[in-house]
Amino acid sequence: MICESYSASDTENLGFILGQEAKKGDIFCLRGDLGAGKTVLAQGFAKGLGYAHRVTSPTFTLMNEYIGGRLPIYHFDLYRLEGGETDMESIGYEDYFYGNGVALVEWAELAQDAIPPHAIWIKITQDMQNDIDYREITISDEDTIN
Numbered sequence: 001m002i003c004e005s006y007s008a009s010d011t012e013n014l015g016f017i018l019g020q021e022a023k024k025g026d027i028f029c030l031r032g033d034l035g036a037g038k039t040v041l042a043q044g045f046a047k048g049l050g051y052a053h054r055v056t057s058p059t060f061t062l063m064n065e066y067i068g069g070r071l072p073i074y075h076f077d078l079y080r081l082e083g084g085e086t087d088m089e090s091i092g093y094e095d096y097f098y099g100n101g102v103a104l105v106e107w108a109e110l111a112q113d114a115i116p117p118h119a120i121w122i123k124i125t126q127d128m129q130n131d132i133d134y135r136e137i138t139i140s141d142e143d144t145i146n
Contacts, residue, residue, distance in 0.1 A: 005135040011037045011124070012044035014137060019048020022102045024071055029108030029115055032124035037135055038106045041124065045104060046073055057106065062091055065101075072101030078110045088114040117142075 005011040018028065022045070030038040039057040046055045051069035057077050066073040074096035081088070088111050097103055097116060108115055123138045 001139045003137045003139070005037070005124075005133075005137055006131065007133050008037065008040050011040045011135055011137070012047075015041035015044025015046075016048040017044075019045035022049060022071065024100055024102070025098065025118075027097055027103040027105065027116060027119040029119050029121045030104060030106045030124070031109055031121065033126065036124040036126050038124060041122065041137075042075055042104050042106070046075075049073060049102070063096070065096075072099070074099070074101055074103045076103065076105040076108075078105065078107040081107070081110050 003014055005014065018041075022028075028045070030041060032038050039055070042057075043055045046066055046069065049069035049071055051066050051073060053066070053068065055066065055075065056064070057075075062076060062078070062081070064075045066075065076093070076096075078088075093114055105115070105119075108119070108121075118141075121140045121142065123140075125136045125138070127134050127136060
């Protein structure tokens, strides 16, 4: 499925819809360049799950856990990950991927070996020729969206 976003609000609204539909054990892998809108989508996702507090990218901590919505959210940012699946094992990723919540994984392509086959892949692509705020958001059940 391909969605078009013309503003940060559109991207957040798509995240909201995905959050409303999310269920325990879901894993959403977010791909896109720096500034593409991965964290904006994650903020909307958290709102869709009923989480009312601030959501930020866990770039320096690798993972933030958000509790207080319908399901816990395990928000990973693998941008600074150097050891792939080995680094993921050191933070106990399986406890989160197979736990009682939902995982959002920014830069998931950096640890593809750790990503289960049932993950949903979301790629956010900027197109400055259309508009500075325009995004094409592709949602797929496999990582074939390079």
